[in-house]
Amino acid sequence: MATRILLIEDDQLVREAYEEALRGEGFDVEIAADGQEGLNKARLGGYSIILLDMMLPKIDGLGILRGLRQEPPQVKNGPVLLLTNLSHDPVINQAMDLGASAALIKSDIDPGLLIESIKAYVAAGGTDGAAGGA
Amino acid sequence: MFKKLDFKLSQASVEGDDSSRALLVSHELNQIILESLDFEDVVQKIADTIPNQLKFATGVVAIIDTEKGTIRRVAASRTKEAIEAIKALSVPFKNIEIPLSYTDNLIARAVAERHAFVTDTVFDVMDPVLNEEESAKIQGIMGTKTTFVFPIFASHDRAIGVFIASTGKEISEITQYERDMVQIFIDGVGVAIEHALLYSKLKNISDELAVANNRLKQLDQLKDEFVSVASHELRTPMTAIKSFLWMALNKQKENMTPDLKRYLDKAYTSTERLINLVNDMLNISRIEGGRIALKLEMVDIVALTTDVVEELQPKATEKGVRLEIAKANVPNVLCDKDKIHEVLLNLMGNSLKFTPKDGTVSVVFRKEAEVLDIAVSDTGRGIAPEDMNKLFTKFGRLDNSYVAVAESGGTGLGLYISKSLVEIHKGKIWAESDGLDHGATFTFTLPIFGTGLAENLKKDAPKETSDTKELEKTKVNI
Known part of the structure; x- marks a missing residue:
């Protein structure tokens, strides 16, 4: 069963780059371009990994994490990995407190590293997306 | 720098309570000098003292503005005569400004010649701000017959202003004793005024510095915020560039000529350099901001x-x-x-x-x-x-x-x-x-x-x- 990934990222070019790289690796990728769309899709549940940008229109990353805590989906999601360009910002700690598993600085990594990280988390948590997470 | 209160009493004019008045005046003088550094306070007290202690009708302090080359009235005694006269002025009291070069006015002359003058005509201290007619009207309200003008000297014998005292007595009725008392008092107040002026200048400078300092702090914070925001904003397009270059180099290797690979490699390296530069700038901003x-x-x-x-x-x-x-x-x-x-x-x-x-x-x-x-x-x-x-x-x-x-x-x-x-x-x-x-x-x-x-x-x-x-x-x- 293909790994289902939810990519929540508002910058079009960054989103396209990651989407194509991840699809090229055989992952099943769904996208959201703003926070509201992101929260809606996340609530449907069943994603192995959620890649979450922190600065988003409509609802920000923290808002999404809170929303998922308040109303967890019926079918659980896997880990939430923050994909952000904010470094050493208190917002990151807050996000970790709200259930995010890790934070990756986009400009510091390349798609190869992102793919490796995703594979590592999926392997650690099981492949059917039923691992604990958001 | 006080002139010792060592005065000679002219025998013919000693009055019974003169010595107690002398003590009170010198006490007032000490109070003025020691108590306050506030300019308005100091000149008001000076204006009040002579009329209060020596029963003069009015006392006025005027201060020199060296930049403008004028001398301007700054305080008047709160005696009935002074209050009424000020009400009747056609010009606001503190706007009565005499050019120091206009020595027809006794005030300017007293400063220029560095000694006291006396007159029976108020016009002599109002010219050219008020004309003869207006001055006569004011004098009528004051009910005064004699006006003294005493230059006030401060440190290094620098003239800083004048004291104008008016009384209902005729010139001939004024005792030497009274003149001496005023002179002694004036000798003492120059320093008090000078200190008050310096103090208010210092306060102004201090206030300006505080404002400038706050502005600098604001600018510094704005600069830090700008560097922080700009750095993070720059990272977004860099992420896209780096990601697509990576995909070209790693997922399209077979389709690439050696030249193309070389071009893309160098572009990728440059992107990393760019990202490092942004990281460095963020670091410098943190180091310089003491964070x-x-x-x-x-x-x-x-x-x-x-x-x-x-x-x-x-x-x-x-x-x-x-x-x-x-x-x-x-x-x-x-x-x-x-x-x-x-x-x-x-x-x-x-x-x-x-x-x-x-x-x-x-x-x-x-x-x-x-x-x-x-x-x-x-x-x-x-x-x-x-x-x-x-x-x-x-x-x-x-x-x-x-x-x-x-x-x-x-x-x-x-x-x-x-x-x-x-x-x-x-x-x-x-x-x-x-x-x-x-x-x-x-x-x-x-x-x-x-x-x-x-x-x-x-x-x-x-x-x-x-x-x-x-x-x-x-x-x-x-």
């Missing part, structure tokens, strides 16, 4: 250096350059591991970058009393003498010179950051080179753990607060 704290601990510097060597080994092997550490008996140091890691990475990375195949980069440790010298040497291209003093500056530029020091890559900020980090540890950093192609040695110092120097550092080092941040890690780009 870097030190997490001090006892550190095995040889172990830390070995970690850095491991990080650089792949690139070193690729280049054919040897990395060596002198593993002699080295005492532990007191430092922030992360920060010194960055310094070592910067210095050794630089050396590696500038050293050709078959060269060597070596690290040597030297104990110098309470300090450990850590010297990173290479057999690389060295440093030209004229470039030596540009090394640790931002972007390797001094003032208006556009001669670039960082020739092959590097952000030009690494050494500046290293210097800043070493100096936060109260250490020193310097470079030595025998010239181009003769290699270079960069040395920095750290306090040895357990020494007095180390204890000082523990005390003085910037501590973590909610404002402090970690450093962005720079990727080695060789």
